[in-house]
Amino acid sequence: MPTDWEARYRNADAPWDKGAPHPALLRWLAMHPGRMTERVLVPGCGLGHDVRAIATAEPTSDVLGLDIAPSAIAAASRLDHPANAAFVVGDLFDLAPEHRGRFAWVWEHTCFCAIDPDGRDDYVRAVARSLLxxxxxxxxxxxxxxRGDHRPGGGPPHGCSLEELAMRFVQSGLFAIVESGVPSITYPERDGRERLMLMQRSRAMITDPPTR
Ligand SMILES: C[S@@+](CC[C@H](N)C(=O)[O-])C[C@H]1O[C@@H](n2cnc3c(N)ncnc32)[C@H](O)[C@@H]1O
Known part of the structure; x- marks a missing residue:
């Protein structure tokens, strides 16, 4: 059954929300000042902690948080945010024309693992479609x-091997991996379970698979 993200937020059933930006994002921003400037897209932004962190660290950036759940976007918009941060309800897989080919950066954090594994190639194409x-x-x-009762097939978050991740992005012909490593800082329960990756979008055309 697909996850009803809107219902999860309405029922205050959002255990992924840590009430703060991802520590690895904060560290990356501190170590790369002046890098994540221009337009930045944060798909599946939830309550927008990462959006506000990027917009605050990089005042010349223009950061858009996108989420399919209207309640998440309403809550994110109500929280204090810098003028260069904005939030919009939308589906990453059905990007509005004004969001296609517009972003210099995409920041990913628990959106990929929220997507059904069958949709991973669509995710790769959708992110590529949003980027310059x-x-x-x-x-x-x-x-x-x-861990515990949460096993593969039991709904999001969905795990993924590093090999599959690299294969999906690189074999699409749309991305090259620039850097990849275990983040040096994260939430305590995610230690050693994540990968921080920097990829660059190629100049290849994005083609959708033929409809059957
Ligand atoms: C696990 S939550 C992570 C939220 C946020 N990144 C965080 O770490 O707090 C996944 C988010 O992706 C959003 N989402 C799921 N499918 C989406 C889609 N197709 N387009 C945009 N957002 C989506 C959900 O509404 C949810 O807010």
Whole structure:
């Protein structure tokens, strides 16, 4: 059954929300000042902690948080945010024309793992579609979210091997991996379970698979 993200926010059932930006994002921004400027897209931004962090660290950036759940976007918009941060309800897989080919950066954090594994190639194409040719995807990918009762097939977050992740992005012909490593800082329960990756979008055309 697909996840009803709107219902999860309405029912205050959002355990992924840590009430603060991802620590690895804060560290990356501190170590790369002046890098994540221009237009930045944060798909599946939830309550927008990462959006506000990027907009605050890089005042010349123009950061857009996108989420399919109207309640998340309403809550994010109500929180204090700098003028260069904005939020919009939208589906990453059905990007509005004004959001296609517009972003120099995409920041990924627990959107990829929220998507059904069958939709991973669509995710790769959707992110590529949002980026300018040569634009960058920086992401902290939650590869191993399984513990206790949460097993593969049990709904999001969905785990992914590093090999599959690299294969999906690189074999699409749309991305090259620039850097990849275990983040040096994260939430305590995610230690060693994530991968911080910087990828660059190629200049290849984005083709959709034929409809059957
Ligand atoms: C696990 S939550 C992570 C939220 C946020 N990144 C965080 O870490 O707090 C996944 C988010 O992706 C959003 N989402 C799921 N499918 C989406 C889609 N197709 N387009 C945009 N957002 C989507 C959900 O509404 C949810 O807010």
């Amino acid at each position: 040719p040569g634009g960058h995807l920086l992401g902290v990918f939650y590869l191993d979210p399984y």
